[in-house]
Amino acid sequence: LASCSYVLCEFQDFKGAEYIGGLSMGILEKLKAQEHLSQVYICTFGGIFGWIRNFRLNLENLLLGYQVGMQTGDIQHAMFNASSYINNSFISGLNLREVEKNIEKFGKEMIEYNQKAVYKYTLPVKQAVSDLIRSIQDPLVIAQNSVVQNALLQQVVEDNSPFIVCDICVFSGIVAYIYSRYELAAALVQKRYELEKNMSRTRLKWGVTAFYDGLIFLAMAHNSSEFEWSSKISNVMSNVKKFEQIGKSNNEHKLLLLNAEIKSRMGEKD
Structure with missing residues (x-):
């Protein structure tokens, strides 16, 4: 049931995902089936609850999913919980040094327990955290990170891992975007869009992807014709509005910020 909830969530059937996710949690609690806790938690706290609850409220449960999975021998789902914990920590805005420490800790365990497939899913956020901590404004760091990034891209392309590329x-x-390299950011969004045309589902990241797409498109609109980006901004806003209805705690402020950015760009003042 929990797996069904996760799949429904990926295909944006959020009401169905919430119902089935809640049902799976109820069954887990009633049966006290600790051996299944790790799998249920990654599919719910790493799925639908990421939409309807504040990100930070899920961190403790994802960590518990990791711990119980390790205790019961469900190593794979334990590591999936750890991977989701890392992603949620970054998205929640936790201290980057702490996030980096956890990435290193869990990464070593993933390799030690031969969970290399899960480990690869942590590499994109690992690189992002490293870039932000060490500041990619430094030309030397930019050059070094470009080498690492290209090697990472080459590795996942060879492994035929479109989700990791996304x-x-x-x-x-x-x-x-954070470092005002808007053309690069827009090119990365476009690359992701092209990949997603041939994928069964898109990388929503609980609404975070759409939010940054909107910020990137708005930034590009400052430097080019408004018409060129208006349709893209409109599509993003439509998605963010939909996501805001699903879970206000994670998306209401994103919608307000995007609206403020649009008004600012158009010269409107509230």
Whole structure:
């Protein structure tokens, strides 16, 4: 049931995902089936609850999913919980040094327990955290990170991992936007869009992807014709409004900020 909830969430059937996710949690609690806790938690706290609850409220449960999974021998789902914990920590805005420490800790365990597939999913956020801590404004660091980024891209392309490539585009795009490298950020968004045309589902990241897409498109609109980006901004706003209805705690402020950015660009004042 929990797996069904996760799949429904990925295909944006959020009401169905919430119902089935809640049902799976109820069954887990009633049966006290600790051996299944790790799997249920990654599919719920790493799925639908990421939409309807504040990100930070899920961190403790994802960590518990990791701990119980390790205790019961469900190593794979334990590591999936750890991976989701890392992503949620970054998205929640936790201290980057702390996030980096956890990435190193869990990364070593993933390799030690031969969970290399899960480990690869942590590499995009690992690179983003490294870039932000060490500041990619430094030309030397930019050059070094370009080498690392290209090697990472080459590795996942060879492994035929489009989802990881999309994650690289998402997290690298966030970093590029933060450091005002808007053309690079827009190029990464476009690359992700092209990949997603041939994928069964898109990388929503609980609404974070759409939010940064909007910020990137708005930044580009400052430097080019408004018409060129208006349709893209409109599509993003439509998605963010939909996500805001699903979970206000994670998306209401994003919608307000995007609206403020649009008004600012158009010269309106509230």
